Amino acid sequence: xxxxxxxxxxxxxxxxxxxxxxxxxxxxxxxxxxxxxxxxxxxxxxxxxxxxxxxxxxxxxxxxxxxxxxxxxxxxxxxxxxxxxxxxxxxxxxxxxxxxxxxxxxxxxxxxxxxxxxxxxxxxxxxxxxxxxxxxxxxxxxxxxxxxxxxxxxxxxxxxxxxxxxxxxxxxxxxxxxxxxxxxxxxxxxxxxxxxxxxxxxxxxxxxxxxxxxxxxxxxxxxxxxxxxxxxxxxxxxxxxxxxxxxxxxxxxxxxxxxxxxxxxxxxxxxxxxxxxxxxxxxxxxxxxxxxxxxxxxxxxxxxxxxxxxxxxxxxxxxxxxxxxxxxxxxxxxxxxxxxxxxxxxx
Amino acid sequence: xxxxxxxxxxxxxxxxxxxxxxxxxxxxxxxxxxxxxxxxxxxxxxxxxxxxxxxxxxxxxxxxxxxxxxxxxxxxxxxxxxxxxxxxxxxxxxxxxxxxxxxxxxxxxxxxxxxxxxxxxxxxxxxxxxxxxxxxxxxxxxxxxxxxxxxxxxxxxxxxxxxxxxxxxxxxxxxxxxxxxxxxxxxxxxxxxxxxxxxxxxxxxxxxxxxxxxxxxxxxxxxxxxxxxxxxxxxxxxxxxxxxxxxxxxxxxxxxxxxxxxxxxxxxxxxxxxxxxxxxxxxxxxxxxxxxxxxxxxxxxxxxxxxxxxxxxxxxxxxxxxxxxxxxxxxxxxxxxxxxxxxxxxxxxxxxxxxxxxxxxxxxxxxxxxxxxxxxxxxxxxxxxxxxxxxxxxxxxxxxxxxxxxxxxxxxxxxxxxxxxxxxxxxxxxxxxxxxxxxxxxxxxxxxxxxxxxxxxxxxxxxxxxxxxxxxxxxxxxxxxxxxxxxxxxxxxxxxxxxxxxxxxxxxxxxxxxxxxxxxxxxxxxxxxxxxxxxxxxxxxxxxxxxxxxxxxxxxx
Numbered sequence: 019x020x021x022x023x024x025x026x027x028x029x030x031x032x033x034x035x036x037x038x039x040x041x042x043x044x045x046x047x048x049x050x051x052x053x054x055x056x057x058x059x060x061x062x063x064x065x066x067x068x069x070x071x072x073x074x075x076x077x078x079x080x081x082x083x084x085x086x087x088x089x090x091x092x093x094x095x096x097x098x099x100x101x102x103x104x105x106x107x108x109x110x111x112x113x114x115x116x117x118x119x120x121x122x123x124x125x126x127x128x129x130x131x132x133x134x135x136x137x138x139x140x141x142x143x144x145x146x147x148x149x150x151x152x153x154x155x156x157x158x159x160x161x162x163x164x165x166x167x168x169x170x171x172x173x174x175x176x177x178x179x180x181x182x183x184x185x186x187x188x189x190x191x192x193x194x195x196x197x198x199x200x201x202x203x204x205x206x207x208x209x210x211x212x213x214x215x216x217x218x219x220x221x222x223x224x225x226x227x228x229x230x231x232x233x234x235x236x237x238x239x240x241x242x243x244x245x246x247x248x249x250x251x252x253x254x255x256x257x258x259x260x261x262x263x264x265x266x267x268x269x270x271x272x273x274x275x276x277x278x279x280x281x282x283x284x285x286x287x288x289x290x291x292x293x294x295x296x297x298x299x300x301x302x303x304x305x306x307x308x309x310x311x312x313x314x315x316x317x318x319x320x321x322x323x324x325x326x327x328x329x330x331x332x333x334x335x336x337x338x339x340x341x342x343x344x345x346x347x348x349x350x351x352x353x354x355x356x357x358x359x360x361x362x363x364x365x
Numbered sequence: 366x367x368x369x370x371x372x373x374x375x376x377x378x379x380x381x382x383x384x385x386x387x388x389x390x391x392x393x394x395x396x397x398x399x400x401x402x403x404x405x406x407x408x409x410x411x412x413x414x415x416x417x418x419x420x421x422x423x424x425x426x427x428x429x430x431x432x433x434x435x436x437x438x439x440x441x442x443x444x445x446x447x448x449x450x451x452x453x454x455x456x457x458x459x460x461x462x463x464x465x466x467x468x469x470x471x472x473x474x475x476x477x478x479x480x481x482x483x484x485x486x487x488x489x490x491x492x493x494x495x496x497x498x499x500x501x502x503x504x505x506x507x508x509x510x511x512x513x514x515x516x517x518x519x520x521x522x523x524x525x526x527x528x529x530x531x532x533x534x535x536x537x538x539x540x541x542x543x544x545x546x547x548x549x550x551x552x553x554x555x556x557x558x559x560x561x562x563x564x565x566x567x568x569x570x571x572x573x574x575x576x577x578x579x580x581x582x583x584x585x586x587x588x589x590x591x592x593x594x595x596x597x598x599x600x601x602x603x604x605x606x607x608x609x610x611x612x613x614x615x616x617x618x619x620x621x622x623x624x625x626x627x628x629x630x631x632x633x634x635x636x637x638x639x640x641x642x643x644x645x646x647x648x649x650x651x652x653x654x655x656x657x658x659x660x661x662x663x664x665x666x667x668x669x670x671x672x673x674x675x676x677x678x679x680x681x682x683x684x685x686x687x688x689x690x691x692x693x694x695x696x697x698x699x700x701x702x703x704x705x706x707x708x709x710x711x712x713x714x715x716x717x718x719x720x721x722x723x724x725x726x727x728x729x730x731x732x733x734x735x736x737x738x739x740x741x742x743x744x745x746x747x748x749x750x751x752x753x754x755x756x757x758x759x760x761x762x763x764x765x766x767x768x769x770x771x772x773x774x775x776x777x778x779x780x781x782x783x784x785x786x787x788x789x790x791x792x793x794x795x796x797x798x799x800x801x802x803x804x805x806x807x808x809x810x811x812x813x814x815x816x817x818x819x820x821x822x823x824x825x826x827x828x829x830x831x832x833x834x835x836x837x838x839x840x841x842x843x844x845x846x847x848x849x850x851x852x853x854x855x856x857x858x859x860x861x862x863x864x865x866x867x868x869x870x871x872x873x874x875x876x877x878x879x880x881x882x883x884x885x886x887x888x889x890x891x892x893x894x895x896x897x898x899x900x901x902x903x904x905x906x907x908x909x910x911x912x913x914x915x916x917x918x919x920x921x922x
Contacts, residue, residue, distance in 0.1 A: 144729065154867055
């Protein structure tokens with residue numbers, strides 16, 4: 019609580035960049051595991067991508083075995099998954115079935131669980147459709163990276179674009195990795211969750227970088243190291259990052275809890291988990307992935323390299339708090355001069 | 366407080382309120398997607414690459430079919446090469462698939478009688494007529510049965526060689542028929558079918574449709590019944606044969622394409638198989654020349670001989686597309702349908718004659734039927750979850766930023782109201798439904814909208830901590846904060862635009878609502894949040910930074 023209190027008062031002076039060294043290792047390991055899981059196990063793609071038929075059957079009193087025996091009667095093998103919640107629902111998935119088979123099976127399933135045919139949801143997807151969707155998603159993803167790289171380069175600089183997009187890739191790899199590792203089914207809803215994570219991660223990083231950019235302008239005259247510039251900026255936005263994560267996370271959390279445990283809506287749960295993880299990862303990666311990468315890239319610039327050498331030789335590596343004071347002195351006069359009132363206007 | 370700030374607040378609130386109340390008064394409301402209310406969704410893809418025109422025609426035909434079975438708010442759209450059909454409230458996926466995907470059969474049926482569907486008195490007559498007909502059918506074996514046998518027999522006969530009809534002047538058939546007095550002139554009656562080879566007597570008497578009907582049947586219609594209680598006249602729906610009940614071998618009651626007329630029709634005498642091709646052409650007026658296949662020519666001749674001087678209806682999907690009067694007993698492999706066609710009507714008719722129905726063969730790619738109860742569950746869960754989530758956000762924001770937290774919530778209410786209006790507008794005018802994916806986009810945008818507030822407020826707090834007066838801090842912080850908001854929001858908007866353009870289905874919906882909500886965030890931040898913060902800080906927190914969540918001791922430093 020005292021941490022939140024420090025943040026709340028704006029008295030925080032953490033050395034994020036130093037701290038990120040340890041965390042980055044953990045990040046790298048997780049990303050590596052994700053990649054291995056992705057290559058090794060692959061993704062458990064839903065019927066929307068592979069083709070097939072899925073029924074969603076209100077469970078009622080029926081057991082999984084009841085459903086399975088109904089399925090066997092039709093000579094179909096399928097995956098049956100029970101989704102518990104307010105109303106339990108069975109997800110029954112078969113690779114393929116003729117239309118007539120589907121109709122009969124729907125009727126049989128309805129009889130098994132004691133509901134009418136109308137209470138059962140059914141989705142059928144042809145195999146080529148899934149390919150089309152996947153192709154389009156891939157194209158969209160490539161354009162997403164290209165255009166946003168251009169945008170950030172234009173608005174900020176290419177180093178920031180690189181750092182931001184690496185952070186986005188980090189988040190998305192981890193999210194996809196979780197799906198590969200635990201073999202969660204990837205549905206269009208999951209894809210949307212992934213895209214949301216990308217969007218959120220990028221958004222968050224831009225807010226952080228905007229502050230870094232502002233602070234580094236103030237640092238021009240001072241002898242501050244780039245590490246300090248970034249550290250001070252991160253401390254300034256830390257409260258915002260925490261608050262935004264919490265306020266973005268609360269609706270999702272409530273969607274998860276209420277959807278999952280109170281009302282049992284299957285569709286909502288799928289992305290709620292992914293979104294929640296994504297929001298946390300997005301905030302984390304802006305500070306602990308994007309920022310240190312940016313520092314590493316910027317230190318290749320002569321001016322910042324020179325300053326770092328200078329500070330190292332003189333042994334004047336001050337605390338983050340000191341740097342903040344130095345920069346504040348520089349930035350206060352700069353970004354917030356006592357503004358003259360517009361003439362003639364009432365206050 | 367500048368006047369422009371107050372003006373901005375007042376105008377924003379007034380416009381938003383007006384938009385929302387206006388929409389409510391007009392009865393607009395968000396149109397919910399299938400995943401939220403249940404129904405059948407089908408994605409169809411042509412089996413071979415097809416031009417946009419044919420796809421649009423196919424969509425038009427599918428829409429007619431869907432309308433015919435009375436689905437409320439069907440959504441039929443083209444996405445690239447695919448046709449997406451969404452039928453809310455329909456439970457039977459199989460039935461829906463038959464309805465939209467198949468190339469339906471075109472049938473020629475003799476017209477027994479026609480009625481004006483808007484005329485209650487005529488509907489009354491039609492009912493009596495139908496009852497009498499049913500009674501006579503119950504007692505005797507009926508004409509339709511024999512007619513069918515004849516037709517099939519005719520089809521199996523040896524094909525005759527037909528004379529080439531290219532030399533025949535088609536212009537020789539002026540449209541002599543005028544509209545019967547009881548009907549509004551329309552494309553379905555009175556079209557005339559004339560053989561290309563001969564010029565039939567142009568003096569064919571203009572019989573009203575009803576007299577033709579009375580002549581052609583043995584059943585007596587009590588036309589002279591003196592009083593009708595018009596209010597008890599049957600609805601058109603009750604009289605018409607349901608499209609899925611259309612028995613090719615029975616007497617049916619079908620409506621014309623525009624619904625102004627309906628017809629009692631005998632059993633099918635020929636099907637679309639007899640037609641080899643049909644097109645629309647113009648020579649002073651729009652006509653539709655039809656070529657028959659060699660075997661079809663015989664079938665049609667028999668049909669013409671049987672129905673000479675009477676109307677024969679061309680039906681597809683339980684709709685009468687045209688009911689020309691046969692003006693010759695012999696056709697040499699070709700005929701011309703004329704009437705007061707517009708160009709579009711002639712082309713549509715030719716299309717229907719040529720393809721029976723869809724101009725392209727379509728293959729279902731995905732078929733999805735979502736039970737209304739599961740959809741409803743998702744919707745309720747989503748709404749409750751959303752409200753609880755918002756409540757939690759409100760509590761947190763107010764705990765963190767006190768008065769400013771209230772401002773944040775008010776901003777959210779304003780953008781929420783604007784968003785509701787836009788969703789309702791899109792639903793009403795663009796037929797765009799709000800899906801679960803779209804709702805997710807909106808949930809994400811709540812985070813973005815609240816963040817805009819947080820960025821601004823943190824900036825104010827920082828300035829106040831550094832010793833600035835509260836009211837000048839509110840002014841001074843905005844440009845920097847807003848520039849951050851614009852940069853970050855633009856990234857979201859670019860991302861949303863890419864997804865919207867390049868993807869299909871659920872992701873597209875997600876991107877659309879994310880994009881709209883983010884744009885609204887920019888707008889509301891500028892025209893509502895900023896003036897309100899300025900107002901609130903001046904009125905209520907000028908000398909009390911603690912009301913903004915700034916701890917008192919800090920200010921002294």
